[in-house]
Amino acid sequence: MGLISLVKSQFICHLIICYVFLVSGLIVNVVQLFTLPLWPFNKQLARRINCRLGYSISSQLVALLEWWSGTECTLYTDQESYALYGKENAIVVLNHNFEIDFLCGWTFCERFGVLGSSKVLAKKELAYVPVIGFMWYFLEIVFCKRKWEDDRRTVTQALQNIRDYPENFWFLLHCEGTRFTEKKHQISMQVAESKGLPKLKYHLLPRTKGFFVTVQNLRGAVTAVYDSTLNFRNNETPTLLGVLNGRKYHADLYVRRIPLESVPVDESECSAWLHKLYQEKDRFQEHYYQTGRFPGPSVTPPRRPWSLINWLFWISLLTCPLVMLLFQLLQTGSTFTLLTTAAVCIAGSVSVRWMIAQTEINRSSSYGIKETPLNNN
Numbered sequence: 001m002g003l004i005s006l007v008k009s010q011f012i013c014h015l016i017i018c019y020v021f022l023v024s025g026l027i028v029n030v031v032q033l034f035t036l037p038l039w040p041f042n043k044q045l046a047r048r049i050n051c052r053l054g055y056s057i058s059s060q061l062v063a064l065l066e067w068w069s070g071t072e073c074t075l076y077t078d079q080e081s082y083a084l085y086g087k088e089n090a091i092v093v094l095n096h097n098f099e100i101d102f103l104c105g106w107t108f109c110e111r112f113g114v115l116g117s118s119k120v121l122a123k124k125e126l127a128y129v130p131v132i133g134f135m136w137y138f139l140e141i142v143f144c145k146r147k148w149e150d151d152r153r154t155v156t157q158a159l160q161n162i163r164d165y166p167e168n169f170w171f172l173l174h175c176e177g178t179r180f181t182e183k184k185h186q187i188s189m190q191v192a193e194s195k196g197l198p199k200l201k202y203h204l205l206p207r208t209k210g211f212f213v214t215v216q217n218l219r220g221a222v223t224a225v226y227d228s229t230l231n232f233r234n235n236e237t238p239t240l241l242g243v244l245n246g247r248k249y250h251a252d253l254y255v256r257r258i259p260l261e262s263v264p265v266d267e268s269e270c271s272a273w274l275h276k277l278y279q280e281k282d283r284f285q286e287h288y289y290q291t292g293r294f295p296g297p298s299v300t301p302p303r304r305p306w307s308l309i310n311w312l313f314w315i316s317l318l319t320c321p322l323v324m325l326l327f328q329l330l331q332t333g334s335t336f337t338l339l340t341t342a343a344v345c346i347a348g349s350v351s352v353r354w355m356i357a358q359t360e361i362n363r364s365s366s367y368g369i370k371e372t373p374l375n376n377n
């Protein structure tokens with residue numbers, strides 16, 4: 001192990017990174033709160049400000065992936081589509097197999113300049129993740145309970161709200177609705193069979209309602225669907241803890257740009273269209289496993305310096321007072337103050353560890369296992 005790798009794997013480095021993320025995140029959250037009075041008077045300005053504030057949080061995680069772990073992100077796509085990325089609103093349909101697929105998604109957003117404004121149809125539980133959940137509230141992220149009876153109205157309303165968003169955005173949909181596990185796959189394929197649909201090898205059966213309602217409500221505001229398929233080279237199974245430890249991964253993303261006009265308007269045709277899309281995605285994954293690459297030309301969109309600059313800004317701003325405070329505590333240090341400091345550090349570490357745990361597949365929800373109609377019979 002080289003010296004740099006050794007440094008990156010040290011707990012003290014992780015502690016500092018997490019401290020900077022938490023404290024800067026909370027500061028940004030407070031500033032976001034101060035934008036509240038602006039919303040009724042100049043909503044578009046409030047949104048633009050929040051895009052920048054949100055960027056200041058999410059780009060730290062991107063910097064961790066791009067600059068700390070040095071993970072390579074390769075894009076497989078055609079030249080004409082490449083020229084349009086970041087210059088239009090789009091719905092992104094992405095497979096959901098990896099613990100850091102959200103982070104790779106963010107990284108591509110960053111490289112095409114839409115990180116601050118990126119959106120997602122996210123499960124409601126994520127709204128309660130400290131820092132991120134609060135940030136998302138101000139970025140008008142669309143949350144769902146994954147219960148269609150409850151979601152139909154709220155999701156439609158939230159989608160209508162973002163139609164006039166002042167910055168180009170990508171709206172991410174993991175149509176499978178949950179992360180891939182063997183058990184969920186097995187159950188999902190029983191559902192596919194019962195519906196007379198072809199079996200998928202690498203994906204869960206997509207849930208079509210969210211996709212339909214998104215297309216229906218964003219038609220006219222969004223110009224394309226980006227059918228995106230992510231995989232990692234050499235059977236890597238990336239984790240956020242691995243990234244924090246400075247481990248380098250190799251992400252490959254295959255993107256096809258599909259004009260929105262070619263997505264059917266009728267609900268059942270739209271659902272059939274999505275099922276067909278996932279059958280094609282399955283073939284792309286098969287191709288990847290056979291050949292080690294996706295079809296077509298590949299390109300590596302360059303890293304931009306902004307995520308690193310933002311990160312270094314927060315690190316320099318927040319570590320000096322921390323060091324000074326620790327020195328003062330040690331000098332004056334009563335047992336009580338030292339114990340209190342230790343307790344605050346432990347509480348911080350535990351909460352960040354809890355946040356990281358939200359990304360871990362072995363703690364994945366039981367969605368797709370419990371609620372299947374086959375299990376209810």
Ligand SMILES: CC/C=C\C/C=C\C/C=C\C/C=C\C/C=C\C/C=C/CCC(=O)SCCNC(=O)CCNC(=O)[C@H](O)C(C)(C)COP(=O)(O)OP(=O)(O)OC[C@H]1O[C@@H](n2cnc3c(N)ncnc32)[C@H](O)[C@@H]1OP(=O)(O)O
Pocket residue numbers: 085092094102103104105106108109118119120121122123126144145146147148149151170171172173174175176177178187188191204205206207208209210211226228255368369371372373
């Ligand atoms: C150039 C670069 C391009 C791209 C770059 C890539 C990405 C960057 C883009 C943006 C980045 C932005 C943000 C990223 C940051 C963070 C991301 C964080 C992640 C959050 C992700 C999540 O939280 S995923 C979970 C939440 N989201 C979803 O669930 C979306 C998908 N779900 C739906 O759409 C659902 O329809 C729903 C949620 C709207 C409603 O849920 P419900 O369960 O009620 O669904 P349905 O009514 O649809 O389900 C019933 C139907 O499903 C059938 N069924 C039952 N059991 C199963 C089963 N086990 N498997 C499959 N199907 C099942 C059932 O039979 C019903 O069928 P019907 O025919 O009757 O519909």
Ligand SMILES: CCCCCCCC/C=C\CCCCCCCC(=O)OC[C@@H](O)COP(=O)(O)O
Pocket residue numbers: 017018021060061064099102123126129132174177178179244352355356358359363364365366367
């Ligand atoms: C600068 C570095 C800071 C290091 C500290 C990192 C702290 C972690 C911060 C944020 C992590 C939370 C981001 C949440 C995004 C997780 C998205 C996700 O993958 O959700 C899963 C959901 O789709 C499906 O859930 P289930 O499979 O049904 O269960």
